[in-house]
Amino acid sequence: MSRQTERTSSAPARDGIDERRAQWAAELPDVDTRGMAILGRARWITLTARPPIEAIFKAHGLDSGEADVLFSLLRSGPPYRLRPTELFRSLMISSGGLTDRLNRLTKAGLIRRTAAEGDGRSLPVELTEEGIRRAEEAFRENMAVEAAMLEGLTEDEQAQLADLLRKLALTITATRQFG
Numbered sequence: 001m002s003r004q005t006e007r008t009s010s011a012p013a014r015d016g017i018d019e020r021r022a023q024w025a026a027e028l029p030d031v032d033t034r035g036m037a038i039l040g041r042a043r044w045i046t047l048t049a050r051p052p053i054e055a056i057f058k059a060h061g062l063d064s065g066e067a068d069v070l071f072s073l074l075r076s077g078p079p080y081r082l083r084p085t086e087l088f089r090s091l092m093i094s095s096g097g098l099t100d101r102l103n104r105l106t107k108a109g110l111i112r113r114t115a116a117e118g119d120g121r122s123l124p125v126e127l128t129e130e131g132i133r134r135a136e137e138a139f140r141e142n143m144a145v146e147a148a149m150l151e152g153l154t155e156d157e158q159a160q161l162a163d164l165l166r167k168l169a170l171t172i173t174a175t176r177q178f179g
Helices: 003-009 016-027 034-059 064-075 084-091 095-107 129-149 155-175
Strands: 111-113 125-127
Touching (some): 034 129, 064 084, 064 095, 064 111, 064 125, 064 129, 084 095, 095 111, 125 129
Antiparallel strands (some): 111 125
């Protein structure tokens, strides 16, 4: 029997979230815990997936925040340069948090700051050759690890899950009434 047939022919395995929901159902049967079934699992997945991903960044001399900056610059395409305001908006962090990251990356020789043409006040952030190399290597390794984490799902299941998560993310973003 193939792994796909096995998965569809038997009931899904229970996990810790199922156990917690059962406990809550017994203790507070009037409380709807469907959010826990999705958001609780999303949190668990994130917490479980982060250590191997962060180990990749560490192997390249980076932390998660620094990798985010390098990846943002790399995906922007040649000349791999963005204004600091473009960076902190895309990373959704404070300008102070970005400054700390930029200082560390500059010291490491992975980015440089040069005056923009015609505007001496603006100092765009640009990847160095070493920054390009390190960002690309770390990103390739990161994506390989994430792909391996998804091997338990078929390509169709991965696409369906991605679509549903996108819909959920857009819904949460649009309402922003939760806190």
